[in-house]
Amino acid sequence: MIKKIILSGFGNVGKEFVKLLNEKKSYIKEKYDLTLVLCGILEKDGCIYEDRGLDMSYLYDCPLGSRGILKYSDFNREAFYNYPVLEGDILVECTPSNIETGGPSLNYIINSINRGMDIVMLSKGALVTNFNQLIELANKKDVKIKYSGATAAALPTLDLGTYSLAASQIKNITGILNGTTNYILNRMFEDDISFEEALQEAVEKGIAERENSMDIDGIDSASKLLILSNSLMDTTYSLEDVSITGIRDIKKQHILQAKEENKVIKLLCKAYAKDGKWMLEVTPEKIDTNSLLGNIKGSNKGILFNTDTMGEIYLIGGASNPRGAAAAALKDIINIYI
Amino acid sequence: MIKKIILSGFGNVGKEFVKLLNEKKSYIKEKYDLTLVLCGILEKDGCIYEDRGLDMSYLYDCPLGSRGILKYSDFNREAFYNYPVLEGDILVECTPSNIETGGPSLNYIINSINRGMDIVMLSKGALVTNFNQLIELANKKDVKIKYSGATAAALPTLDLGTYSLAASQIKNITGILNGTTNYILNRMFEDDISFEEALQEAVEKGIAERENSMDIDGIDSASKLLILSNSLMDTTYSLEDVSITGIRDIKKQHILQAKEENKVIKLLCKAYAKDGKWMLEVTPEKIDTNSLLGNIKGSNKGILFNTDTMGEIYLIGGASNPRGAAAAALKDIINIYI
Numbered sequence: 001m002i003k004k005i006i007l008s009g010f011g012n013v014g015k016e017f018v019k020l021l022n023e024k025k026s027y028i029k030e031k032y033d034l035t036l037v038l039c040g041i042l043e044k045d046g047c048i049y050e051d052r053g054l055d056m057s058y059l060y061d062c063p064l065g066s067r068g069i070l071k072y073s074d075f076n077r078e079a080f081y082n083y084p085v086l087e088g089d090i091l092v093e094c095t096p097s098n099i100e101t102g103g104p105s106l107n108y109i110i111n112s113i114n115r116g117m118d119i120v121m122l123s124k125g126a127l128v129t130n131f132n133q134l135i136e137l138a139n140k141k142d143v144k145i146k147y148s149g150a151t152a153a154a155l156p157t158l159d160l161g162t163y164s165l166a167a168s169q170i171k172n173i174t175g176i177l178n179g180t181t182n183y184i185l186n187r188m189f190e191d192d193i194s195f196e197e198a199l200q201e202a203v204e205k206g207i208a209e210r211e212n213s214m215d216i217d218g219i220d221s222a223s224k225l226l227i228l229s230n231s232l233m234d235t236t237y238s239l240e241d242v243s244i245t246g247i248r249d250i251k252k253q254h255i256l257q258a259k260e261e262n263k264v265i266k267l268l269c270k271a272y273a274k275d276g277k278w279m280l281e282v283t284p285e286k287i288d289t290n291s292l293l294g295n296i297k298g299s300n301k302g303i304l305f306n307t308d309t310m311g312e313i314y315l316i317g318g319a320s321n322p323r324g325a326a327a328a329a330l331k332d333i334i335n336i337y338i
Numbered sequence: 339m340i341k342k343i344i345l346s347g348f349g350n351v352g353k354e355f356v357k358l359l360n361e362k363k364s365y366i367k368e369k370y371d372l373t374l375v376l377c378g379i380l381e382k383d384g385c386i387y388e389d390r391g392l393d394m395s396y397l398y399d400c401p402l403g404s405r406g407i408l409k410y411s412d413f414n415r416e417a418f419y420n421y422p423v424l425e426g427d428i429l430v431e432c433t434p435s436n437i438e439t440g441g442p443s444l445n446y447i448i449n450s451i452n453r454g455m456d457i458v459m460l461s462k463g464a465l466v467t468n469f470n471q472l473i474e475l476a477n478k479k480d481v482k483i484k485y486s487g488a489t490a491a492a493l494p495t496l497d498l499g500t501y502s503l504a505a506s507q508i509k510n511i512t513g514i515l516n517g518t519t520n521y522i523l524n525r526m527f528e529d530d531i532s533f534e535e536a537l538q539e540a541v542e543k544g545i546a547e548r549e550n551s552m553d554i555d556g557i558d559s560a561s562k563l564l565i566l567s568n569s570l571m572d573t574t575y576s577l578e579d580v581s582i583t584g585i586r587d588i589k590k591q592h593i594l595q596a597k598e599e600n601k602v603i604k605l606l607c608k609a610y611a612k613d614g615k616w617m618l619e620v621t622p623e624k625i626d627t628n629s630l631l632g633n634i635k636g637s638n639k640g641i642l643f644n645t646d647t648m649g650e651i652y653l654i655g656g657a658s659n660p661r662g663a664a665a666a667a668l669k670d671i672i673n674i675y676i
Contacts, residue, residue: 020647024505032504148502154648156502163501164486164494166370166672167362168665292654295633304655309358309665310492311657314640316630319649327506327647334504 002035003337006049006086006117008042008108009094010068013122016322017094017329022056024330032338042084042108043069049085050076086112090336092329093121097150099214099223099239102126113137113145120332121147122325128223128239131230144336149328151224151231152177155301155318156328161232169308170232172272177224179299179320180208180215181247181267185284186297188255189264195250207299217246218267218282225269225280233271235278242280250284258286264294292316340373341675344387344424344455346380346446347432348406351460354660355432355667360394362668370676380422380446381407387423388414424450428674430667431459435488437552437561437577440464451475451483458670459485460663466561466577469568482674487666489562489569490515493656494666495641499570507646508570510610515562517637517658518546518553519585519605523622524635526593527602533588545637555584556605556620563607563618571609573616580618588622596624602632630654 005021007014021038029035038056040049045066048054058075062068073080091112095105106126109119119138121127126134127150138145148158157177161170176182180202187198199216202208214220222242229235247267258265263286270281287294292314296302302316318324343359345352359376366372376394378387383404386392396413400406411418429450433443444464447457457476459465464472465488476483486496495515499508514520518540525536537554540546552558560580567573585605596603601624608619625632630652634640640654656662 027507028505155651156498159497159502160494163673164497164669166669166676167366168669169365290628290633292630292633295628295630302652309657309668310662311659312655313493314652314654316652316654317642317650319647321649324648330647331502331504331506335501338504 001033001337002037003090003333004037004039004088005090005092005333006040006042006088006112007038007092007094008105009096009123010041010043011064011094011096013322013325014041014094015064015068017092017326018056018059020323020326020330028334032334034334034337036333039088040085041069044104045069046073047081047084048072048079049081049087050079051087054079084108084111086115086117088117090118090120090333092333093119093123093126094329095123097123097223098125099128099219102129106130109134110137113141113143116141116143118143118336119145120149120329120336121145122149122329124150124223124227127227131227132236146332146336147227148332149325151227152301152303153318153320154324154328155303155315157228157303157315158231160305160313160315161228164313165305165307165310168310171306171308173228173270173303173305174293175225175269175303176266176293176296176301177269177303178215178221178267179301180212181218181221182296182301183207183299185247185250185265185267188250188252189259192252192256194252195248216248218244221267221269221282222280225271225282229271229278229280233278237280242282245283247284261286262289263287264289266293266296339371339675340375341428341671342375342377342426343428343430343671344378344380344426344450345376345430345432346443347434347461348379348381348400349402349432349434350660351663352379352432353402353406355430355664356394356397358661358664358668366672370672372672372675374671377426378423379407382442383407384411385419385421385423386410386417387419387425388417389425392417422446422449424453424455426455428456428458428671430671431457431461431464432667433461435461435561436463437466437557440467444468447472448475451479451481454479454481456481456674457483458667458674459483460487460667462488462561462565465565469565470574484670484674485565486670487663489565490639490641491656491658492662492666493639493641493653495566495653496569498643498651498653499566502651503643503645503648506648509644509646511566511608511641511643512631513563513607513641514604514631514634514639515607515641516553516559516605517639518550519556519559520634520639521545521637523585523588523603523605526588526590527597530590530594532590533586554586556582559605559607559620560618563609563620567609567616567618571616575618580620583621585622599624600627601625602627604631604634
């Protein structure tokens, strides 16, 4: 089987996806009898498209973002289009997440679905803003839509909930879904440093971005929790339905006090039923230091599914980097077609 | 879609499967548009079969094993057959695991595949003795074969390896795959009791069976590791290829010595590559007390996949009881048909 891929977004993750696709191409052909061809890349300032597949050796030399597209079109002028060419079997969505409007990805996705293309998403934006619309449209047009990379990159939270827990009922979910805040809280715990010092260190190490409010204030965690809930618990919530507290106000003394009780503060994402209604909460909470979630170190993530038939299942780890995210997209593509 | 199920084995797990199927029937119909009908049950002394589906209220009153089949046929004489009736879409295999010959399940499975039936297995026997034959036959006859319940009941080790790690390469696996031995080692660690005392306690609590050599001597762990390796690493190994040491010789002093080093002894299942060859080992080993695998308490299980693209992914927990195993079979059925 041959499948033509259109990639939207040529940032860190998009370029990593291109590299990984190239690295794994023959393995995927051999193992799954699936030939994946990258035919197009969409960026803000234009699009490159070649029906026989883009030239990987050109692409490797191209810088990130629109500059990369323009550089590629210097190599091959005929490949450049000033509008999005959606001539493929599947769209892999890697543009930066915009959780207020959905960003340009929203249009790419809707247009692709309308053309009968399957969708794999790594960006959260359109899932946060237009979840139900996208799922309904995909159902109507009978295309597949997968987005496991949008809910914790390489940690397969959605796979577990949809595939491994098929026919099980989820009683509640507790997760640590943001690596940056876990890193900061862990550093405060380990070395008794302040929130500001830990944040500074995280920025210096490239774990936090300079613009880090989405992480610190719990919005990134809440977005992932929201997508999990709408996917697994059939809620139709939006971000306003999530009660969100970030970690900005966590002081040294809170950490010390927790320590004295053999506890550690973690930014927890919780989904639980109350009076027949699903409640979604992101909140810093004290938990036992030697519990499995309490033991999650550095910028790692983890999630606990409490179920009616399979007991408690923990999923912990998964690379929090562009390569891990790209691998999640590749896995989704394969699981759509095999 | 309607699918007719034939169940082989009406023991603890088999009966639990019947109950769970009945409990989840309308949920599965509504969520997956899949109607599952239990039409037959095979046991040592005969078979009951009704084309319109067996009567659940009769079945609930039937004792386990062949006696149950005979009691059902007292209710309805026409349902009884003295040979296995394989008139269904899928065989759910729940007979006791026989890892020396494959047991009666081997014939049930081969005959079912030859009739074009899909297969879901909870028993390990035939997978340990005839893995490659079964997979090849299933491929040849174009039927699906799933057995996630055979590799750690409700802990979805195989789902993670096949589905969530699609296109990832597994560098190595480390698991605690047997709940009984973990319970014993944990009790020895917690209360400084001897192996014999801990085993006795496990038997009294129903965590270990009276006939427990398969668990204690590491054979159960090795069987699961073998199935994982043959499934995920494309090895064609048999049980003789696994280096196996059980926990029978673990003394109080070993546990105490480990404790002094902040370590705990766990019965580890390890798969790793050495000189281009996969090595499989089951062996008691000292690991850090506050590592994620070191922290697995009671009769819980866990596994660590170390991968080339997704980093380290841990899966921990899952109910170790007949209901958890039955839920794993139900999940496999759904994932075959949706």
